[in-house]
Amino acid sequence: MSEMDFYVETLENLPAVINGSESMKERVASLVYDFMQLQHLYDSAIEVVKTYLNIIDSEFSMKFQRNPIHNIDSRLKSPQSIIGKLQKKGLPVSIEAAQKNLLDIAGIRVTCCYINDIYAVADMLCRRDDFTVIKQKDYIKKPKSSGYRSYHIIVNVPVYLSTAKTYAPVEIQIRTIAMDFWASLEHQLKYKTASAITPEISEELRNCADKIAETDIQMQDIFMKIHDID
Numbered sequence: 001m002s003e004m005d006f007y008v009e010t011l012e013n014l015p016a017v018i019n020g021s022e023s024m025k026e027r028v029a030s031l032v033y034d035f036m037q038l039q040h041l042y043d044s045a046i047e048v049v050k051t052y053l054n055i056i057d058s059e060f061s062m063k064f065q066r067n068p069i070h071n072i073d074s075r076l077k078s079p080q081s082i083i084g085k086l087q088k089k090g091l092p093v094s095i096e097a098a099q100k101n102l103l104d105i106a107g108i109r110v111t112c113c114y115i116n117d118i119y120a121v122a123d124m125l126c127r128r129d130d131f132t133v134i135k136q137k138d139y140i141k142k143p144k145s146s147g148y149r150s151y152h153i154i155v156n157v158p159v160y161l162s163t164a165k166t167y168a169p170v171e172i173q174i175r176t177i178a179m180d181f182w183a184s185l186e187h188q189l190k191y192k193t194a195s196a197i198t199p200e201i202s203e204e205l206r207n208c209a210d211k212i213a214e215t216d217i218q219m220q221d222i223f224m225k226i227h228d229i230d
């Protein structure tokens with residue numbers, strides 16, 4: 001389906017989205033423009049966070065000759081997926097409802113080398129006085145029942161536009177390379193072959209996550225020994 005067809009279909013199914021007296025053409029144009037504005041705002045918020053992460057990584061490299069961050073990835077939820085999530089949650093399909101209720105429209109995934117790096121990066125994000133922490137979840141200390149491990153933070157980020165300062169939330173998932181290896185494969189397996197995931201397979205995946213977590217701790221210990229850190 002083309003993007004235009006998607007907007008037309010959305011409006012046809014949701015007549016209350018925009019004032020009913022407007023023509024379909026006007027309504028589509030208005031919805032497209034609203035989404036463009038939303039995406040620009042959240043994309044800019046991603047850039048603000050990524051710039052900061054790159055700055056702290058290069059500062060570490062300059063001061064300590066190593067990079068705590070291995071990789072930074074980002075993604076913006078598509079209009080289709082935003083509308084789908086609003087409908088799934090039984091919320092009105094509007095830009096306002098999306099901004100108020102969906103905190104993962106803008107997402108950043110930071111892959112770190114060691115477990116301690118995750119907490120260092122999280123701490124630096126929390127200490128920025130212009131970022132407001134909305135939510136924090138430590139799935140490393142308390143892994144999910146699937147075995148998933150990662151540190152999640154949602155921060156409200158200021159974005160300076162041409163005429164105003166505005167804010168947008170960004171979900172940041174921070175994990176080690178090892179945690180990322182597990183999460184990526186587990187996601188792929190569950191997404192592509194969901195029906196084949198029996199309780200036994202889930203248990204196996206959880207065991208893999210636990211083994212990987214042990215290795216992560218061992219690698220952290222080796223790092224500490226080599227660098228003579230207690």
Ligand code: 0O2
Pocket residue numbers: 104107137144146147148152182183184186187
């Ligand atoms: P995508 O495409 O990755 O963004 P809430 O109840 O709203 O506070 P919610 O929404 O369940 O909590 O968020 P949670 O569980 O803190 O984090 C959701 C995201 O974490 C997921 O995003 C995944 O990216 C990741 N995640 C959580 N659990 C697992 C898991 O068991 N396996 C893997 N591989 N990833 C996980 P989305 O929305 O699934 O999609």
